[in-house]
Amino acid sequence: MVFMDERKRTFLNAEGADKPLKSPLSQDIVVRARAYRLGRLRKLLAQHDCAAILLYDPINIRYAFDCTNMQVWTAHNPTRYALIFADGPGIMFEFKSCRHLCEGLETIDEVRDAVAWMYMYLGDRLAENLGRWAGEIADLMRIHGGGNRRLAVDRMEPSGVPALEKHGLVLVEGGQITERARSLKSADEIALMRWTIRVCEAGMARIYENSVPGVTEQELWAHLHFENARSGGEWLETKLVACGPNTNPWYQECSNRRCQAGEMIAFDTDMIGPYGYCADLSRSWTCGYTAMSEKQRELYSAAVDQINHNLLLIGDGVSFAEFNDNSWKMPEAYWPQRYTVALHGVGMADEWPTVLLHPDFENNHGGHFEKDMVVCVESLIGEPDSECIKLETQVLVTETGAERLDSFPWEQV
Numbered sequence: 001m002v003f004m005d006e007r008k009r010t011f012l013n014a015e016g017a018d019k020p021l022k023s024p025l026s027q028d029i030v031v032r033a034r035a036y037r038l039g040r041l042r043k044l045l046a047q048h049d050c051a052a053i054l055l056y057d058p059i060n061i062r063y064a065f066d067c068t069n070m071q072v073w074t075a076h077n078p079t080r081y082a083l084i085f086a087d088g089p090g091i092m093f094e095f096k097s098c099r100h101l102c103e104g105l106e107t108i109d110e111v112r113d114a115v116a117w118m119y120m121y122l123g124d125r126l127a128e129n130l131g132r133w134a135g136e137i138a139d140l141m142r143i144h145g146g147g148n149r150r151l152a153v154d155r156m157e158p159s160g161v162p163a164l165e166k167h168g169l170v171l172v173e174g175g176q177i178t179e180r181a182r183s184l185k186s187a188d189e190i191a192l193m194r195w196t197i198r199v200c201e202a203g204m205a206r207i208y209e210n211s212v213p214g215v216t217e218q219e220l221w222a223h224l225h226f227e228n229a230r231s232g233g234e235w236l237e238t239k240l241v242a243c244g245p246n247t248n249p250w251y252q253e254c255s256n257r258r259c260q261a262g263e264m265i266a267f268d269t270d271m272i273g274p275y276g277y278c279a280d281l282s283r284s285w286t287c288g289y290t291a292m293s294e295k296q297r298e299l300y301s302a303a304v305d306q307i308n309h310n311l312l313l314i315g316d317g318v319s320f321a322e323f324n325d326n327s328w329k330m331p332e333a334y335w336p337q338r339y340t341v342a343l344h345g346v347g348m349a350d351e352w353p354t355v356l357l358h359p360d361f362e363n364n365h366g367g368h369f370e371k372d373m374v375v376c377v378e379s380l381i382g383e384p385d386s387e388c389i390k391l392e393t394q395v396l397v398t399e400t401g402a403e404r405l406d407s408f409p410w411e412q413v
Contacts, residue, residue, distance in 0.1 A: 004209070004289050007409045011205035020230040021202055023195050023274060030275065033188040034066050034107050038090065040181040045086035045152065050172050051145035053152040054137065055082040059348050060154050060178050062276045065090065065107045069098055071272075072235055078157060079116045083137065088144035112136075118157065130163050138167035152177050179352035183345055184372045190396060192275040193347075193374065194405060196233070197394065200271050200279035201408045203227035207241075213261040213288050217241045217254035224269060233273035237349065240268040240390075243287060247388040248337060250380055261288040264296060266390040276348050280376045281406050282392035295386055297413045303379040303389040304410055306330065310342060311395065314402040316371040320353065323369070324361045330381075335359060337388055339380035346376050346394060373397040374405070 013021055041064055045053055055061050058071045061082045074080055074095070083091045089109035092102050102111045115133040117126055141151060151164065154174035161171060185193070203224035210223055221241040228236065239253035244263035246252045259265055266284040273279055284300065286292055292300060309328035327342060340360045345351035353375075356364045369375075374396050382388030391410070395402040 005409070005412075008205050008208045011201040011408060012209075013202055020232070021199050021227075023232065025191060025195055029188045029191055030066070031106065033186060033192055033275075034105075036186040036188065037063050037181075038065070038084070038107050040184065041084060041177065042086050044177040044181045045084075048150075048152065048172060048177055049148070050086060050150045050152045050177070051141060051148035052083055052085040052088070053154070053174050053177060054156070055084065055154050055174070055178070056156055057154045057178070059276075061092075063178070063182055063348055065092055065102075065105060066276075067092055067094075067102050067105055067108065068234075068276070069095055069101050077120070078118055079121075080114045083140060085144045087146065091140065117159075126159075130159060134160070134163035134167060137164060138169060141167075141169060154178050179345075182347045182351050183353070184370060185347065185374055185396075186372070189277075189347070190374070190405075193277040193279075196271070196273035196275060196277040197279045197281070197406050199228060199231045199233055199273050200224070200269050200281060201406065202231070203271070204269065204281065204283060204408050207265075207267065208285065211259070211265050211285065211287050211289070214258050215287075216256050216258050217243055217246065218256055220259075220265065220267070221254045224267075224271065228271055228273055231274060233271065234276065235272050237270035237272060237278075238268060240270065242266055244387060247284075247390070248382050248384075248386060250337070250339065250382075250388050250390065259287040262290045262293070263287045264387040264389065266388060268390060268392065270350075272349065278346050278349050279406070280346050280350065280392060280394060281408065282378070282390040283408060283410075284389045284391060285411050292411070292413055296389075299381045299383075299386060299389045300411060300413050302331075302334070303381040303391045304413075306379040306381070307377055307391055307393060310377050311393070311402050311404075314343075314369055314375070314377075314395065314397060316397060316399050317368055319368040320355045320364060320366065321361075323355060324358055324364070327358055329358060333383055334381050336384055337380065337382040339378050339390075341378050343375045343377045346374050350376075369397050371397055371399055375402075377402075 091110045093114035117129040152172040152174035206223035241254040243259035268282045306328040344354045379391045
């Protein structure tokens with residue numbers, strides 16, 4: 001007899017599996033979130049004494065302007081960029097013939113045609129466009145920078161550095177600005193993120209309903225993709241769905257392997273959903289809804305213990321070192337298969353901070369939890385000759401602790 005957890009069914013679309021989920025959030029929430037995010041960037045620019053920041057990362061551009069254009073493609077083809085002044089305009093340099101994508105965005109003061117200088121486009125004529133690009137950036141810095149020549153940059157092709165420095169600009173590591181700006185969320189951002197999580201959990205329910213013997217890992221992954229795409233989401237960062245022996249070692253992306261009854265199915269969503277926010281959740285359960293074996297129960301219980309223990313340690317002002325000192329100490333039998341991260345920040349993608357697991361913490365950076373951070377608390381439990389259990393929950397740091405944003409239930413063991 002097949003037993004299906006009815007609690008998980010409730011996460012499917014109540015209006016019917018044949019319809020996408022429709023966001024109930026008003027445009028006012030989106031507009032306020034945009035204003036907050038752009039304000040955060042400008043605040044951090046001022047703190048670092050930078051006149052402006054040059055953004056190439058499409059997620060950073062989305063954060064600043066809410067302007068999207070072929071996000072995955074432009075992540076590896078640097079053909080559009082943004083220049084945002086601490087005390088001046090926000091200028092979007094858009095891909096040729098795509099200015100219309102910026103219409104109606106109150107975050108953008110001016111739209112210009114981007115000057116591409118990638119070898120794929122230009123070959124041995126790259127230097128011509130590179131000089132024109134650098135000259136335009138330098139002119140804008142002279143006009144709007146108030147005499148400040150410090151320009152933060154998030155990422156850029158190597159030849160851009162000397163081209164800008166030739167104009168007397170001082171380049172500053174932009175990651176310290178974008179990551180810290182993105183780390184603190186407004187209430188409106190949390191509302192948008194909650195909706196992405198709702199869509200993600202509907203996709204997880206689809207995975208659950210189809211976790212039957214004979215289904216392939218790729219077919220299960222497609223159910224999450226389908227729910228995300230039809231409900232206005234964007235993409236999945238990874239393909240981490242595995243069953244049985246493919247769960248160990250972790251990071252084997254989904255294949256055409258067919259899941260067998262009683263095997264563990266484990267996945268990590270890494271989903272960039274509606275409004276550009278990330279739902280990064282992990283669950284594990286048995287194929288065919290069978291009762292767990294004794295070893296599966298042992299591993300699963302340890303994973304839940306790790307998550308629950310570490311959740312209680314998170315709070316405003318708690319240092320990462322203090323968290324590590326009091327964190328759940330993984331038995332050494334599980335160390336060889338461990339996930340090196342205890343938790344990480346999340347917003348429009350995985351973000352700062354990253355807090356390493358206790359065996360690896362000596363390599364961690366400093367810092368502390370702050371109210372309005374969102375972090376994902378991780379667990380991967382397995383032994384060299386066992387399956388692995390992958391669990392992960394997404395939480396908001398509040399004045400009193402950690403508030404879970406996801407609610408898709410753990411398994412009953």
